[in-house]
Amino acid sequence: MRKRLTVAGAALLTLLAAVFAFVQPAHAAAGFSVANGRLYDANGTEFVMRGVNHAHTWYPQQTSSFANVKALGANTVRVVLATGDRWAKGSAADVSKVISLCKANRLICVLEVHDTTGYGEQSGAITLDRAVDYWLSIAGALNGQEKYVIVNIGNEPYGNQGYATWATDSANAIKRLRAGGIAHTIMVDAPNWGQDWSFTMRDNAATVFNADPARNTVFSIHMYGVFDTAAEITDYLGRFRSAGLPIVVGEFGFNHSDGNPDEDTILSYSQANRIGWLGWSWSGNGGGVEYLDMATSFDPTRLTSWGQRIFNGTNGIRATAREASVYSGSTPTPTTPTPTTPPPTTPPAGGCTASYTIVNQWQGGFQGEVKVTAGSAAITGWTTRWTFTGGQTVSQSWNAALSGSGGAYTARNVDYNGRLGAGASTSFGFIASWNGTNPVPAVTCTAS
Structure with a gap:
């Protein structure tokens, strides 16, 4: 027999539902989601990215790279794709293959369009709106993969000119993706070649986040020469944490032609504050930044000093990465590395x-x-x-x-x-x- 709720009872249930929704991550259609400035996988387990970038669009034959970075402990790989405007288009079939490689190796895929790099300053770079056209054209390869894939709309979408429209253009791009049926967590890169020295992303992130009907957007800062002191790194990342906005370090290096990043602070602060990061890059760099290769000629047995630092160093991948629970089926949310061997007995003072x-x-x-x-x-x-x-x-x-x-x-x-x-x-x-x-x-x- 049906009963009618009283007005007071209905109001109470509404209040309880609102409270419950606030304390629990609100998930997309069985995919990643964002709540209170944190990223959660489809099981509701907090997920902290620990991985690398892989230049797939320029080295599509290097399919073993996915297994190799996983074997070294990574839980995420950010994959370079192209729309066909500057580099060979990543077809829907190719994107499906990349996703399959990520899933086979229990990695989370962050897929990014690289053709937007340096728009307004770099010849041939495309707009975020054009990048959205590409994502919608391959939606068939993306739909249903929300548990395993994050969509990074466009890499470093502005250079050092014309970036004043970053907030409006990013918000419009997100809304177009949502209207087109893309339910994934969306990642948004900063302008100024990704380094946001103008603080355009930092100061407008809340507006862009609120423009997403799903409230499922993550912000990505690239840290190279602009971030050469501990104070700059901790202040930038700390402002996002204080604002309750999700931030990851989508790219960074230990050196760069524009200055010497403080990679130790990037790694230590990120670990202390559960901020994800993706080092640049696995292998295949050119144009004078070959030193950013982590593996020589894509060979995992020939790690460079940068590769050793990223994978095996203090606060590196081996020490801090945790596989996404959608692969393991587990639901714990550790915030510090879990030891793989029994801890040593306590030595005497000073020992x-x-x-x-x-x-x-x-x-x-x-x-x-x-x-x-x-x-x-x-x-x-x-x-x-x-x-x-x-x-x-x-x-x-x-x-x-x-x-x-x-x-x-x-x-x-x-x-x-x-x-x-x-x-x-x-x-x-x-x-x-x-x-x-x-x-x-x-x-x-x-x-x-």
């Missing part, structure tokens, strides 16, 4: 302990990692020692000064990771060969 982990192993070679943890008092430096018993030989290392002879190895801190607070940890890694067996050695740690 340290070390734990050894084989991160990855293949025929004849492996990647190892040693985690150093301070005791109940701060330390200013550390030295670890171990002896291989299986004939293993280290060929390269990072985040430590390592030396060895006859199987006995010593690793000391470098200048940026020697000082550890009580109970704090750091890690270093290495690539080594093995033959026959690869036993785990005992590691000792001495503090200074």
Whole structure:
């Protein structure tokens, strides 16, 4: 039998529904969503991007890159696509293939149109409106993939001229995408070649966010030479956090022709504040910025110093990335890295302990990692020692000064990771060969 609600009862239910909607992420049609300045996957689990950019449109044959960056720990890959205006068009079939590669490797795909780069200053660059035309033309490849794909409308959509219309043009582009049936989380790049030195995106982000009928937009800042001090980085990202607006670092490097970014602050502040980032770029750079390659000639066994920093360094991908729960089916929302090996026992005051982990192993070679943890008092430096018993030989290392002879190895801190607070940890890694067996050695740690 049906009953009518009283006016008061209906009002109470309406109020409760509003409260519930406020505290729970409001999801799109089974896709990513944004709530209170955070990004959530389709399970309602907070998702923090930790990944790299891949220049697919210029290197479409490098399909193994998706598996390679996943094997190194990434949870996201930002994929360069093109509309056909400046570079060969990424067809709907090609985009479907890219999405399939992301899904097969349990990666989240951020798909971006690169033809917009530097509009108003760069010859041949296209408008955001033209980029929307492209997205709508391949909507068939996107629809139904909201759990796995984020649509980045256009890369660095303005240079240093004509960017005053960024807010209006971005808002109109979002509304056109929504009207065209694109239900994905949308990512919007900053003007000024992505670096927003004019603060155009920063000061108009709320207006653009509110123009999205789905309130499902994320903002992306690119950090190169403009962001060469800790104060600039923390102030810019901090303003978005304070405003409750979602922000990611969609591109950044450790060096650039326009200046030297402070990548350590980008990484540490992002980790402390659960801000996503995507380093530029996996491989294939040219035009004088070849040093931004993370892997030499797309070879994951030949990581550059930049690649080692991104994947294996402090606050890097291995230490901080968490796979999207839509792949694992889990729903926890860790905000700090979960250890993959049991924590060491607490050492005496002023001391340290070390734990050894084989991160990855293949025929004849492996990647190892040693985690150093301070005791109940701060330390200013550390030295670890171990002896291989299986004939293993280290060929390269990072985040430590390592030396060895006859199987006995010593690793000391470098200048940026020697000082550890009580109970704090750091890690270093290495690539080594093995033959026959690869036993785990005992590691000792001495503090200074």
